[in-house]
Amino acid sequence: MIFAVPRCSCQKMRNYRASGFHYRTFKQRRLSNLGDVNQAQLYSRFCSISQFEASSQTLDQPSVPPLNIEEFLEKAVLDSQWHSIEQVSSSNLTPSAIYNALSKLREEPDSVLALIQKLGFECLDVRSLCLAVAVVCRLPLPQPALLLLKRALNGGVATNQELFDELVLAHESLSLSSSIALDFLIRACCGLKRAEDALECFYLMKDQGILPKIESCNDLLSVLSKLNKIDTAWALYAEMFRLRIPSTVITFNIMINVLCKEGKLKKAKAFIGHMEGFGFKPTVVTFNTIIHGYCSRGKLEGAHEIFDTMKKKGIRPDSYSYGSLISGLCKEGKLEEASALFGKMVDERLVPTAVTYNMLIDGYCNKGNLTMAFLYRDEMVSKGIMPTVSTYNLLIHALFMGGRAAEADGFIKEMGERGMAPDAITYNILINGYCKEGNAKKAFDLHAEMLSKGIHSSAATYTSLIYVLSKQKRMQEADNLFKRIVGKGIFPDVIMFNALIDGHCINGNMARAFMLLKEMDTRKVSPDEVTFNTLMQGLCREGKIEEARGLLNQMKDRGIKPDHISYNTLISGYSRKGEIKDALTVRDEMLGKGFNPTLLTYNALIQGLCKNKEGEHAEELLKEMVSKGITPDDSTYFFLIEGLG
Known part of the structure; x- marks a missing residue:
């Protein structure tokens, strides 16, 4: 132009x-x-x-x-x-x-x-x-x-x-004669993710009677999509259409991605026909975008339909096409289907990436099948595909979840041998794992190492450390750590507050626990059902059942829905005191709210009945729980033997 x-x-x-x-x-x-x-x-x-x-120069x-x-x-x-x-x-x-x-x-x-x-x-x-x-x-x-x-x-x-x-x-x-420098100003703003500045440049060009090039418009649409400025993206697209700036395949692909982000998957699918009507042939990127959109929302059937349509139109799926489907299947727990599709991908001579392997490793780790997870790790190594830090993070987390913490140190050593350094996620997994095992020294040593390497601690890191201190009844240290966290400008979330409240409740410091509840309100951190359940359990341990029941009403007033733990806590509290009538009343309220009784519910009621020498009623509850498919445990029979004996 x-x-x-x-x-x-x-x-x-x-x-x-x-x-x-x-x-x-x-x-x-x-x-x-x-x-x-x-x-x-x-x-x-x-x-x-x-x-x-510099060329040689004479002194003069x-x-x-x-x-x-x-x-x-x-x-x-x-x-x-x-x-x-x-x-x-x-x-x-x-x-x-x-x-x-x-x-x-x-x-x-x-x-x-x-x-x-x-x-x-x-x-x-x-x-x-x-x-x-x-x-x-x-x-x-x-x-x-x-x-x-x-x-x-x-x-x-x-x-x-x-x-x-x-x-x-x-x-x-x-x-x-060219306006390319002005287009470059738009693209420079986009490269810095300064969408508002890029838009200003777009309209400055328009006011000068200069049409921005489609490459600049595509960059601007893309950055708006990445920043989730969806409405602005559509407004810009409409302005481009009005100014008759011709679209390209890239333009259509970006707008299809915008539709997928909005969850308008049917419209995204229909957009293929729209672009074909303008004489543009969809590319593998077009179909991959829609496949990813369906998979990210768990709509695997729709994703498979797009996958089949893609092949019918003569467009060969690539590694990303298969990767999106494999990821979707793994998230849904359909690991056998994911493995089968992975096999087809290899048969098509498509090279899987570390990301693809990580999807499968993550899926099997979540299922607790470490054997398959390690098999895929070994396979990727045998094919010359280097495991990433994410690969090790997934496996280390699975080891802790499987009670195999001793093997975690070996993986950290292996990472070092491969020239990889643990990242913040690695340290958080390790610290959290050792905290759950009660190994406070190891956890704090890792935290010190983390800081020495310039890796910043997150709220999740400190929550794990507060948790282990609380479990070891080191509440003064936990409180001091909490103060230091707040002093560093780290915003304590509900999970961190819950860990600290739980520690004080377990250790009988109910006054301090309720002070923390007030502090949550002051800091505008909304308590959840876990917060109130923890406080109710603490009160019930002290025999203050009516106060605990009052918290149930507070939950409702705050718009927090009590769960089965809330009701079971009260049922257990009343039963331990032998107040079986009140326990049964709470059980009926629980049933009225749509919660089915659990093993904990029956054990608590049987304990209360046996304490009141109502063994026959306890036996009736035993039959009822078995008829509902709930298997009695050692506690159930202990209460019955004690009550009937």
């Missing part, structure tokens, strides 16, 4: 300058590299400019450059006399001089990049930067220009409006 700049806009900016108005210059400090600097290093023109070697070479600094810089750059530039006084390198030098090098984008590299990015003001971007845009690859703009945006020393206006002037100064 021909780039045309309204004369009034540019003339207005010149008038500002004539009246003494200047945009902010960049601060004299070196800006930090962006997170994507590694990507930039791939491009030799800017990020991997070869080291400049003049150190002062000619008075015309612009011509001097141009000649030094074109002749690669980089050592000469180093001798230039900083007072001579004014923003105006640099701008004029860059203007003289307008046909040499490689040289412009080299000059910026030598002078330092901080020497550029907004005007020079935008001129440099406009020149560098002529290179075949976009990354150097994008990196310049990202550094400017990240530095926070120029607004979008300022950058946009200067880019317009730079285009006019260079008599460029």
Whole structure:
């Protein structure tokens, strides 16, 4: 598209300058590299400019450059006399001089990049930067220009409006017909996930009568989707349609993904016909997006239908297609089907990734089938696929869950031998595992090691440590740790509060437990049924059953639904006191709320009946529980023998 700049806009900016108005210059400090600097290093023109070697010079070479600094810089750059530039006084390198030098090098984008590299990015003001971007845009690859703009945006020393206006002037100064630099401004904002800034640039271009390129629009739609700004994405898509910016397959794929995020899977499926109507053939990415959408919502039947449709249209499923289905099946616990599909994937000569193996390993670990989990780990190693930190995390967690903590240390050693370092998740799994085993020393040693490596503790880490201190009746230490956590600015959640409340309840510190309940309200942390069940159990242990029953009413007042544990706690409390009538009343209330009696319910009632010497009624309850498919345990028979004896 021909780039045309309204004369009034540019003339207005010149008038500002004539009246003494200047945009902010960049601060004299070196800006930090962006997170994507590694990507930039791939491009030799800017990020991997070869080291400049100064040619041998005589000792009497003049150190002062000619008075015309612009011509001097141009000649030094074109002749690669980089050592000469180093001798230039900083007072001579004014923003105006640099701008004029860059203007003289307008046909040499490689040289412009080299000059910026030598002078330092901080020497550029907004005007020079935008001129440099406009020149560098002529290179075949976009990354150097994008990196310049990202550094400017990240530095926070120029607004979008300022950058946009200067880019317009730079285009006019260079008599460029393309608006690519303005598109790059949108794409730079998108690369930094600054969706609002990118949108502002889009509408600035629209107001100038310039249509953004579809690549820029796709980048903007994509970042809006990733940030879950769904409504904004649809508004932008409608604006693109109104402006007649032609869509591509990528555009349709992004909008299908947006529909999947909204849960509108049928519309996503129908969108395939919509894009075909515009003459676009769906790709493997199109179908993979919808398959993933169905699988993420547990709708495996729909996912399989899309998978079959894909093959009927002659599009060969890839590793991602199979991976989504395998992941969905594993989440649903359908491991045999997942394994069978994995076999088909291998038969199709598709190479599974570590992610695919991790899905299967996770599925079997969750089922407690460590044999199969380890078989898949061994298989991936035999195929030369390196296990990831996630692989080890899954297996270590499964070992603790299976009571095989002793083997966990061996896996940590193996990780080290493979050059992998445990991450925050690894440490949390280990700390939580040892805390549940009651090994406080090991847990705290691991926590110290974690901190020494610069890995930050989370609320989950501290909750595990509070838990183990509480179980060991070290409540003063648990309280002190809680205070330190809050002092560090870590927001205690309901799980952390519950761990501390449970410790005080078990240790008979009910006053402190209720103080923590009040603190939860102060910190606006909503208690849950676990919080109240814990407090009720603590009161029942002290024989304060009526107070515990009062908490049941408090739960209802707060909109918290009592569960079977709430009712069983009261039934047990009344039964231990021999108040069987009240226990049966609570049992009836429990049944009225749709909760079926459990083994705990029957054991508590049988204990209460036997305590009241009502053995016959206890035997009737025994028959009832067996008829309901509930198997009596040792406690059941102990209560009966004690009562009947």
